[in-house]
Amino acid sequence: MQQSVETASTVRSSIGGQDEPRRDSATVAALVSEKPNASGAGGIGNLLAAVWISVCILGVAAALVICGYQLREISAGQFVHEVLCLHVPLATNTFVAGAVAFVAGIMFLWDRSSRWDDLGVAAAKVAVVLCTAVLLTGLLWTRCARGEWWSWTPHQTFSLILWVLYLIYLLLRAIRSPQTRAAVCAVYGVIAFLDVPLVYMSANLMPDSQSAAVSMAGPLRLTLFIWFVPVTMITIGLIVARYRLSRRERLLVAATPMSGPVTTPTQAQRARAK
Amino acid sequence: MNELSYTVFGFAAGLGLLVLYAMALWWGHRAVSRRMSVPAAPAANTIADHNSRPR
Numbered sequence: 001m002q003q004s005v006e007t008a009s010t011v012r013s014s015i016g017g018q019d020e021p022r023r024d025s026a027t028v029a030a031l032v033s034e035k036p037n038a039s040g041a042g043g044i045g046n047l048l049a050a051v052w053i054s055v056c057i058l059g060v061a062a063a064l065v066i067c068g069y070q071l072r073e074i075s076a077g078q079f080v081h082e083v084l085c086l087h088v089p090l091a092t093n094t095f096v097a098g099a100v101a102f103v104a105g106i107m108f109l110w111d112r113s114s115r116w117d118d119l120g121v122a123a124a125k126v127a128v129v130l131c132t133a134v135l136l137t138g139l140l141w142t143r144c145a146r147g148e149w150w151s152w153t154p155h156q157t158f159s160l161i162l163w164v165l166y167l168i169y170l171l172l173r174a175i176r177s178p179q180t181r182a183a184v185c186a187v188y189g190v191i192a193f194l195d196v197p198l199v200y201m202s203a204n205l206m207p208d209s210q211s212a213a214v215s216m217a218g219p220l221r222l223t224l225f226i227w228f229v230p231v232t233m234i235t236i237g238l239i240v241a242r243y244r245l246s247r248r249e250r251l252l253v254a255a256t257p258m259s260g261p262v263t264t265p266t267q268a269q270r271a272r273a274k
Numbered sequence: 275m276n277e278l279s280y281t282v283f284g285f286a287a288g289l290g291l292l293v294l295y296a297m298a299l300w301w302g303h304r305a306v307s308r309r310m311s312v313p314a315a316p317a318a319n320t321i322a323d324h325n326s327r328p329r
Contacts, residue, residue, distance in 0.1 A: 053296075060289065067285075071278075083284035090288055129295045136287040144280035234292055241299045248306045255310075 052237050059230030067223055081145070085223040087137040089231035090130050091203070094162070096235060097127035098196045101169070105189035108182060114250060117182040120189050122242035124169045126235060131163040154202040162199055165192040 067082050104120035107113075138156065143149050150156060169188055175181035 064285070082281050083288075086285055086288045126295075129291055133288040133291045136291070137284045140280045140284040140287065144277055234296075238292070238295060238299065241296075241303070245299060245302050245306065248303070248310070252306060252309055 049237075049241075052233070056230055056233050056237060059233060063223070063226050063230055066226055070220075070223060081141075081220055082223065083137050083141045085220060085227050086231070087134060087141060088224055089228045090137065091134045091159075091199070092228070093231055093235040094127055094130040094134055095196050095200065096232075097123045097130060097239065098162070098166070098193050100239060101127060101166075101189040102193035105186035108186040109190075112182075114182070115247075117186065118246035118250065119239075119243050120185060121173065121246060122239050124166050124185075124189060124192075125242055126238045128163065128166045128170060129238070130235065131159070131166060135159060135163060155199070158195060158199040158202045162192075162195045165195055168192075
């Protein structure tokens with residue numbers, strides 16, 4: 001496998017233009033060297049993933065049971081505030097994913113390693129998923145608590161902008177040149193993170209905010225802290241899984257053998273030399 | 275819908291999205307594993323190959 005990877009890299013680097021990804025021997029060797037870790041073929045990786053998923057499922061189940069148990073204790077008008085116990089950890093972890101994309105962008109601009117590019121993409125994709133969940137749970141809470149789906153409060157507006165910003169990040173991945181794509185996304189990931197403090201401040205400092213309208217006291221506060229554990233673990237697991245998938249896809253592209261017109265003359269020359 | 279329905283839908287939407295994305299990632303890993311386990315295709319039979327064969 002390693003031999004075929006090196007052969008493919010040599011051939012491709014000889015025909016690749018300036019926009020082609022660099023597949024010199026050092027790059028491919030680095031990808032191959034992390035293959036056992038990136039492919040998850042090893043027993044330790046699979047075992048760790050299985051344990052992680054099991055703990056996440058148990059955490060979510062425990063939090064749901066606690067939520068259901070608390071429905072007996074809180075009054076009928078407080079039921080819907082249980083959604084905020086999931087909404088707030090999701091929003092916080094959206095910020096975390098955005099911060100990971102921010103750091104990965106800076107690190108990519110620093111050393112131009114494809115690892116940081118892959119990490120930034122993984123974090124941005126998870127941020128989009130989390131932000132979508134935040135918007136959906138927020139919509140349902142707003143509809144039930146205030147009687148309207150969307151009221152264009154600063155908090156809602158900045159959250160929507162954050163979602164759109166990371167959607168644009170994913171659209172930028174359509175740039176064909178890999179080097180340009182990675183650089184543009186790194187810069188954009190740094191810029192997109194600037195909206196995160198605005199969302200946080202609009203939720204906590206502005207008068208018409210959810211935290212001001214809802215008193216997260218007593219059992220609700222406890223549930224809120226309990227939900228932080230499984231949601232954070234799920235976020236970390238998703239980012240790591242997406243990062244590993246990106247590394248494996250990169251390895252697969254580097255290891256794909258070229259077609260006949262490029263490799264065959266070399267083989268023919270070897271046959272004649274014999 | 276009553277208040278409890280909104281609560282249940284809120285949890286289902288939030289957790290359902292995470293589960294769907296996790297499943298998509300799992301399918302992605304599986305697809306890449308299958309592609310990596312496929313042996314490399316032999317080189318194409320071109321004119322250069324034909325000319326290099328012993329006669």
